Amino acid sequence: MLHPVILSGGSGSRLWPLSRQNQPKQFLSLIGERSLYQETLRRAAALPGAQPPVTVCSEEHRFMVGEQLQGVGLANGGILLEPVARNTAPAIAIAALHLAARDPDAVMVVLPADHLIEDEAAFRAAIVHAIGLAEAGWLVTFGIEPDAPETGYGYIARGAPLGEDGFKVQRFVEKPDLATAQQYLADGGYSWNSGMFVFSAQRYLDELLAYAPAMFAAATAACERAKRDLDFIRVDKDAFASSPSDSIDYAVMEKTDRAAVVPVSCGWSDIGSWSSLWAASPRDADGNRHEGDVISIDTRDSLVRASDRRLVATIGVDGLVIVDTPDATLIARKDRVQDVKAIVDRLKAAGRQEHLFHRKVYRPWGSYDSVDAGPRFQVKRLVLKPGAVLSLQKHHKRAEHWVVVSGTAEVTCDDRVFDLHENQSTYIPLGSVHRLRNRTAEPVELIEVQSGSYLGEDDIVRLEDVYGRE
């Protein structure tokens, strides 16, 4: 049976300031309403005979994965948490072990969560070809037919044909220089290495055992000691951490003699930068892509995104990327957007937060947005999802005032439990044990005014938490 496996890796620095470590690219709605992860889920679910998808993600993103999966209404084939990042080969290994234990004939379609595919019919056709090869024991990668001499991708050289639409892989080649890339393009026998794969779970494990036995052993031990936590599967941290860190390309694909490639033209983009998002987006007659509240005069070939409640106006500019978020705005020349990484590095070096979190932070129970702050106070807008329960908690350094502005919240404050309706407020004194809950089927919005001598997120004592947080 066919099992989609979605790899939700990626640190999220290349699309800063929209992507943050806490909310990387795959969870963003970049084109259309659904996130790239949700589009990938939807695309995978539409494959013939597809079983519920397995997602491999970092622990930090587990609630976002759960919520986005729920948002597209798909059954959960397993959310496997990587306790530490060990690159793609071990991540795929735990998914393969998870699947092989349930379905010895499992065929995996491994898809990165953050790719864009315009021509889904071509994509599906290529997968169907690949499944045939996988069932014959091949490890199939997809080679994107190049339409430009890109130097940002690895390439795959085709070898002997395997049936009508596949080839043996002759060799994988590293990111080439421009002259080499031009030569590959002229040659015609080369494709871009897309990072998408189809193979049987067992075959992948066999090859991993052969070529990366330490990785195989670590992944096996990590899965044997895995624990279920709510909807998530936590593989053992120490075992997984003991694995070498390597990509599937280096660890397996370049070593096995069973590597095949299926060439495909499907309007693929890995959206590796703001300029590639611009290139992949529908644009107006002046070559612009505008999102949000934008007024532009004599503006060309630019990507302009305004954030909520904010206006962006442009005059006489050309070839710019302008990305506005509630706490940070980027203005970059489109051919220099790779240097966004340097901005993120500076933020890291300065011990700042703008590369880690958005002003609005997602939590398993909903979100909070820090709408205002001063020396001894902070104002947050909290949104509680239907059924959400915040932890039973207390603070040492701050009191809180809550005003419900939408819906009905259940409040616990020391030994009292009561409902707070729209336009009602309450006060949580410093040191009081308190909890917020949404027992209704509608979201609750409330304004929290914090007052105190220290207002950091770390002044919290969690006495009880339904989401398993400490």
Place this chain on the structure above:
Amino acid sequence: MLHPVILSGGSGSRLWPLSRQNQPKQFLSLIGERSLYQETLRRAAALPGAQPPVTVCSEEHRFMVGEQLQGVGLANGGILLEPVARNTAPAIAIAALHLAARDPDAVMVVLPADHLIEDEAAFRAAIVHAIGLAEAGWLVTFGIEPDAPETGYGYIARGAPLGEDGFKVQRFVEKPDLATAQQYLADGGYSWNSGMFVFSAQRYLDELLAYAPAMFAAATAACERAKRDLDFIRVDKDAFASSPSDSIDYAVMEKTDRAAVVPVSCGWSDIGSWSSLWAASPRDADGNRHEGDVISIDTRDSLVRASDRRLVATIGVDGLVIVDTPDATLIARKDRVQDVKAIVDRLKAAGRQEHLFHRKVYRPWGSYDSVDAGPRFQVKRLVLKPGAVLSLQKHHKRAEHWVVVSGTAEVTCDDRVFDLHENQSTYIPLGSVHRLRNRTAEPVELIEVQSGSYLGEDDIVRLEDVYGRE
């Protein structure tokens, strides 16, 4: 005696989004901490023998003028309110009438509130020369020595010398084309018309009577029926409105045979655009002027301003103006900034607010900042100045929750009056008659959460107001 008269006109569209109709250029801190108006006040007060300054401003800006005047610690020579805009000649006329009634020998130094002057010693020396000429009956204008063939200014051609440092005006010339401007620059006998003047109040009125009798009559009637309102002098609206609208140049200076010019080089700028602000600002080695939280990589010859609590990052850009405010950001090529007016026109045409007000709105009692809003709620941060009293008021469509986060407020709610300290809150039900007051010597900050079906500023019934607002 020497009386500075500060003209605070200007609609504030050319430095949008920092300038708004409610807060035009002269009230902004563009270079340094003080506003241009405050710098003008300070410069005027430093003139030898200067009396307390007279300010002429629009009614809309009266509280801002009062507060900024107080902020530099200067005595008030009179704040004259223009009930409608009638250009500079009538504005100067009411100032001249105001002064002549108190000091028949009054010499006026008329200074626009929004100019920048770098070399104050040269400015003062020119004023001293001009005073001598004014006492001899001349109407003196200042001619800025041109250092470039500017086409954005009117020019003054010098005639016969008047003593050591002045000249009769030969003629005023309109903004020239580039060839003519280049010719003027080569000729050397031309200066830019700065809009600064020195003359005796009585002489100005005599010339106005001679050359613009309708204007003289209107200004005289407006002053005869003037009323004092707190610190302000309200000239009669109907009388003032009946005046022709004209500049002092057209109405008087071009017609009188007593026009003199004192040439001066004093690092003058009227900061008529973002590019002229950039040119007038100190810049770093890459030609950049950064204000606020800015991170830039390979950025040249650009003006970048980040607003409070926000970061602006730039990569690889050149010759841009980037101005970020809490609700709107402008990105313009520096040589296209005159088109900011077109943005403002679009905002007007769309019935929007971003050209009228900042998110933070100044009131006579302090300010409010709309930090968050949703369908049935709004969150504001209010700051009450020491001694401030808001109007006694009620609302038909909204209730309010107040949380004091700094200082102590006195609250009136129907028949109760009580103090609210830091970390205390209260509720103002819909329809309740209420008032906020700051009886202390420290500012009060409070968070107001409004909840209701309509949240516009016009849902207010003022029952009593110490600031004379209706």
